[in-house]
Amino acid sequence: MKKSIHIARRMRHIEPFHVMELLAKARAIEATGGCVVHMEIGEPDFITPQPMVTAGIEALREGFTHYTPAMGLASLREAIANYYLDQYRTVVDPQRIIITPGASGALQLMMGVLINPGDQLLMADPGYPCNRHFLRQYEGEPISVPVTADSGYQLTSALMQQYWGKRCVGALLASPSNPTGTLISTQELQAMVNYTLERDAILIVDEIYHGLIYEGDAQTALALGNNVVVINSFSKYFGMTGWRLGWLIAPEGYIRALEKLAQNIFLAAATPAQYAGLAAFKPEALRILASRRETFRQRRDFLLPALRDMGFDIPVTPQGAFYLYANCERFTQDSYSFAHRLLSEAGVAITPGIDFGRYRSNQHVRFAYTTSIEQLELGVDRLKRFLH
């Protein structure tokens, strides 16, 4: 039998972002003159800070439009190493730092080098959905571990022990987490490093929201063991989403393979982005970023109690990122329809839980505070009217 279109089996397991439908619907409402409060978007509303924009423009003016080495500009790898020294008092050999097209490129590379068909990785449900899709892409099998408020919506060494599979090669964590904004304590992180070390397994830690922590300081997982891979990005904290720039720090034994794969699958991260990224560590940029962090904290401090007052259950106060993951079962058992109705009837866009996993996802929604306090206030007013 002939079939004109061949779609690989892996695509059955790779889901679209459901929020995209909501975003398209929101844009349609706006196109006809309607007004939507956007609390669905997982990117800062701010444009890139001026120092990085200026550095990007300067690089273009100077004609830096050719490929860089696959591992990235040496100067950028060194700047990142210095950042770890300044920020975390952690020494990282720049040779272990690979510049990637966003954290996406970093996950792609690491999974490609690590995962054999059938290999398993533990990850939290809810979590960033692309994580399991990157694994699927390489014929790996995610073990999605249901996590609750009890563990701050994070994996723990106890959960690892409970769910560890025969073909597990490691675990993937994110701290702060998307969608929950919750952190892993340094103590628990150390326990998970130790647990994976004992099993000769790897611990991949997504720290892309690490700059956006509102209480206390978090330690990078990199400082806690030599089986740790860290994923990071210029997108969220540094405000450079559209530039597609991230980095990967891996144990030395992986570097040659990672470089080889990078040469083959993306050649290098975009050159203007890399020059722009160099400016992200300058004092004037860090000052802007600190001020934006304070703005995000204020938004959280407004939105969190407002949602709780309305009856959304947010049992753990999120310490980072720009998300609130709310139990909405007081209002619905079908958060997907709820989000669609909220948009159509009240002009408020949020993300249904289904975008982050399967565990109780129909009873949860994600609010992103990636818009101004004024917009958040408007959103809260509309929500109140919608719910009462």
Next chain:
Amino acid sequence: MKKSIHIARRMRHIEPFHVMELLAKARAIEATGGCVVHMEIGEPDFITPQPMVTAGIEALREGFTHYTPAMGLASLREAIANYYLDQYRTVVDPQRIIITPGASGALQLMMGVLINPGDQLLMADPGYPCNRHFLRQYEGEPISVPVTADSGYQLTSALMQQYWGKRCVGALLASPSNPTGTLISTQELQAMVNYTLERDAILIVDEIYHGLIYEGDAQTALALGNNVVVINSFSKYFGMTGWRLGWLIAPEGYIRALEKLAQNIFLAAATPAQYAGLAAFKPEALRILASRRETFRQRRDFLLPALRDMGFDIPVTPQGAFYLYANCERFTQDSYSFAHRLLSEAGVAITPGIDFGRYRSNQHVRFAYTTSIEQLELGVDRLKRFLH
């Protein structure tokens, strides 16, 4: 037994770019005051044309630093559709055009959506090495077809028939080819479209050097059948290598899956690059590109006879790209050592055949005319002294 580093089996089949060692060696020579003629580099020596640079700067000034949709800016997809109309008199629905991070991103997406483990694709040896690595990445099996001067170093429908495998889902062509610069005639291309159509298979055609054709006009494979996927890029002809911008045009039935995979594995191509790309189709940019094409033609017309005179065998006159693939067996049966000696002893960098496959690769080298006529002249003088 514990092993602290886990490297997936696929990495055994994914080779590094051997030329990178030569490039590192060349840089070391230059760092100590030596002078190297670079004929190894597969990217134009020109910086990006001013209209694209200006458009990129303008986009940054306007604050276009957020994500675009996963499929890319609608305006860029439309500009590309218009380019097909102007250039090839071919109507392409912009909905079928996906903007990608370079042609690399396009190959990645297409292979991810198409290839099940064990699936086979025919491809020419010599050819662009990443092609078979993209396939390997998804547990596919490249069938490398040895090609000779007899077929202009290209696949033909006859070769397809000879090598077609049980698990073949299609073939991957490149016209003009890297490393040979040779074209596929429209007639032969049509024969291969028909051959694959009859077998309900797909034909992926890399047209990234299509703008750099020095004699006559080539037809896009897109116009020849509805099972054709075209890969293209702003890198080579448009001179935008470092921006990482390309595109993919696929039959409608693949688009939803491609979009879904793009959302998950790279989110979108870089935003400043997409705005810069919009300027690439403006008359002032196309004038610059036409003038650069003429410069490349002049370089070819200098280097080709010079190499032939020296005793390099280049039986087919390459009509496009910026490469000459030369049989060097009059001088060596080990082109890899030959390239290393040529660099150390004469200060000329070229690429050994091994970077492009296995078939007679030890008897071939690639010369890239991505440097000025003056440098090419110097390179030719040095080669003459080295060889005699």
